[in-house]
Amino acid sequence: MIRTVIAAVDGSEPSTRAVRMAADIAAKYDAELLLVHVLHWRRVPEPLRRLAEIEHLVEPETRRTVPLTYIELPPEPTEDMRILAALGEFWLNEAELTARGRGAVKVKKVPVEGRPAEALIREAERRGADLLACGTRGHGELAALLLGSVAHELLQLAPCPVLAVK
Numbered sequence: 001m002i003r004t005v006i007a008a009v010d011g012s013e014p015s016t017r018a019v020r021m022a023a024d025i026a027a028k029y030d031a032e033l034l035l036v037h038v039l040h041w042r043r044v045p046e047p048l049r050r051l052a053e054i055e056h057l058v059e060p061e062t063r064r065t066v067p068l069t070y071i072e073l074p075p076e077p078t079e080d081m082r083i084l085a086a087l088g089e090f091w092l093n094e095a096e097l098t099a100r101g102r103g104a105v106k107v108k109k110v111p112v113e114g115r116p117a118e119a120l121i122r123e124a125e126r127r128g129a130d131l132l133a134c135g136t137r138g139h140g141e142l143a144a145l146l147l148g149s150v151a152h153e154l155l156q157l158a159p160c161p162v163l164a165v166k
């Protein structure tokens with residue numbers, strides 16, 4: 001019985017494909033679909049900074065970011081944190097549209113903080129997930145890599161079956 005499915009959302013193409021498959025499975029079993037994005041506070045990698053500008057999440061001139069609607073920032077956030085949070089909301093909103101478009105109904109957006117693999121495993125444990133879907137790759141810049149470090153750790157340590165989508 002599949003009651004709870006988690007999709008690990010980082011906005012990359014493989015992650016979006018994982019969201020689609022997770023949504024198909026959730027729709028079939030009438031399961032809850034949790035879209036989990038982990039806010040990993042760090043320097044924003046240049047390609048993501050550019051993406052945030054292209055999507056109008058940050059103004060290149062003033063460096064102001066769009067107001068957040070459901071992610072809470074720690075007090076006195078840095079500019080990098082504001083950009084990462086704005087991207088997080090953007091990716092989760094996109095993932096929700098994708099999931100609902102595939103017929104998933106019980107969809108929840110879940111932003112959490114921490115190291116991505118650790119935080120995803122914690123959520124899977126806490127929520128008793130029956131399936132955890134992720135992409136094999138993310139936004140990482142090592143093009144030759146077949147499996148990213150987050151996917152690798154999930155496959156090794158997650159408490160439930162992992163669907164790693166290419």
Ligand SMILES: Nc1ncnc2c1ncn2[C@@H]1O[C@H](COP(=O)(O)OP(=O)(O)OP(=O)(O)O)[C@@H](O)[C@H]1O
Pocket residue numbers: 007008009010012014015016018036037038039040116133134135136137138139140141142145147148149150151152
């Ligand atoms: N911050 C995150 N929040 C939620 N899911 C994530 C996050 N980072 C990665 N993932 C999930 O893990 C999958 C694999 O990404 P991973 O980070 O392992 O690959 P990578 O970015 O190519 O490599 P690396 O991060 O090791 O440089 C993504 O498709 C996504 O499903």
Ligand SMILES: [Mg+2]
Pocket residue numbers: 138139140148150
């Ligand atoms: Mg990554």
